[in-house]
Amino acid sequence: MVMEGMVKLSGGRITHSKFKIPMPTLDNSTCNVDKDTKHSQLFEAIYVIIWDEAPMSHKNCFEALDKTFKDVMSKKGLQNTIFAGKVIVFGGDFRQILHVVPRASRSYIVHESISSFYVWDYCQVLTLTKNMKLQQGTGNTSYTELVEFAK
Secondary structure (H helix, E strand, C coil), rough: CCCCCCCCCCCCCCHHHCCCCCCCCCCCCCCCCCCCCCHHHHHHHHHEEEECCCHCCCCHHHHHHHHHHHHCCHHCCCCCCCCHHHHEEEECCCCCCCCCCCCCHHHHHHCHHHCCCCCHHHHCCCCCCCCCCHHCCCCCHHHHHHHHHCC
């Protein structure tokens, strides 16, 4: 459902291309979006962003987006709020691989992840507790395969 005034991006996009996050992303990076452009107008129209596989991104990517949103939304007085008041849903599994930092120690990689990003304290962490695959009918999948999958 798309409410009036909302922009729906069909097909999804990777964050680096849609938000113009530079590569490599440094601690002083911002997205390559200028004020008063069509891209900045899109940023103004966004209400909710769903960022899948967020744990695989470096914290500098989130910081670059935060800085850019604050800059674009400064004319509306939102430069002092996190992500300029935009709701961002970070999806992903922290038990899977984190972002890749060549020749870095485990502690360094964890320190450079989203959980070390300054907005992490404002995030509400939700966990999935029900395995929906096991709740579905067996169909072509045998019971033993489902049990193995659950393990």
